């Protein structure tokens with residue numbers, strides 16, 4: 186078990202903390218991954234309406250369905266937690282009390298997790314500096330989105346950089362903490378087999394999808410000013426693209442990995458205006474049905490009084506202009522209110538040049554390597570084999586399962602894993618400031634074009650796979666989006 190640490194979650198009673206961070210920490214306590222001497226301080230703008238224990242119980246009842254919540258463990262967890270009222274715009278008695286609470290004789294790590302809007306990153310970091318909470322044992326974790334464009338991201342990076350050194354700054358992208366994503370790196374860089382095939386010579390195209398069935402739920406205020414391009418593409422999708430496309434790093438340390446990812450971002454083809462219209466589809470969901478139940482439109486869900494151009498869906502075709510990936514399309518897609526929730530990378534290899542099995546009556550599917558991150562981790566290689574024992578000579582597609590089944594409790598959820606990494610000072614699964622800035626450069630070019638475009642976002646019915654144009658993006662190239670409802674091929 187890793188040493189004890191102190192964690193302060195700014196925005197500790199907010200949405201991210203309630204839905205992801207506290208459940209992750211609780212599961213870490215249950216699995217014996219979080220040292221029981223660790224302390225979790227939650228900052229809040231106002232007092233809780235109920236006792237701390239009842240509040241935790243209520244929120245875990247909704248957010249920790251898988252393992253259930255035991256009263257004894259919950260009571261132990263609650264003892265680790267302290268909730269304090271702290272304002273994030275100016276110092277005062279609340280900050281002096283926080284400083285006293287956090288002062289210690291030992292050098293245990295002190296992690297400040299900023300689960301607050303980027304608009305208060307600067308003031309919070311300044312206050313942490315002012316109250317001497319940015320010393321060597323301190324680290325700051327910044328939740329995405331880091332700003333809303335390149336200029337604001339640069340300003341935040343500058344401001345945070347005045348209070349924390351780069352090796353104390355942990356920009357989080359929880360997709361990098363997912364087990365299947367790390368397994369992708371293990372498979373790519375520990376097997377000559379994959380690395381030899383990993384290029385334009387053998388790969389036809391790559392698809393990366395993060396599909397969500399939920400709408401914007403209670404986050405409309407945030408989402409309306411953000412949209413899918415800033416919320417998902419700028420960070421999660423581009424980070425996944427980097428991990429798939431980067432060159433083998435010399436070592437697995439933070440600097441080596443981040444240098445390789447940065448090279449990918451720098452090689453992304455910048456589209457001109459007409460190329461954006463051709464290669465990027467944006468859309469917003471209208472009313473529709475999910476699992477047979479009628480659901481409202483985006484503007485209905487948000488009770489908007491005027492037209493909104495915020496996109497809840499993006500599909501695009503990107504290119505990486507380097508030797509390895511020349512002319513290989515990377516199709517990226519994300520959307521809310523789609524029929525299913527899944528996240529998946531599909532590497533589709535080129536078709537075979539000639540089939541000697543012509544009379545075998547079965548279409549030969551190209552090989553596919555599938556990395557599924559959601560709803561569960563799954564890695565598989567799809568291949569054609571002889572249909573064993575059948576009366577006629579036929580081929581069939583089978584799936585080679587590459588999963589490594591972890592012992593019970595050994596699989597860490599992404600947020601827990603990343604919090605533990607931050608406490609250890611390991612930056613390999615965090616994002617460097619240059620990566621954030623290059624990703625914004627690429628995304629700003631597209632958003633800037635949209636802002637001046639007479640073409641509004643397309644509409645798609647809630648509960649469908651996005652607008653026709655998203656399919657057309659593929660069909661024009663003679664391809665289609667890959668989707669299988671349960672994500673696995675039955676080999677039987």
Ligand code: BG6
Nearest residue numbers: 329359395397416417421528559
């Ligand atoms: C967050 C986005 O970063 O990722 C949300 O802000 C999105 O809009 C979420 O729902 C998806 O994460 P996951 O792990 O549930 O796929």
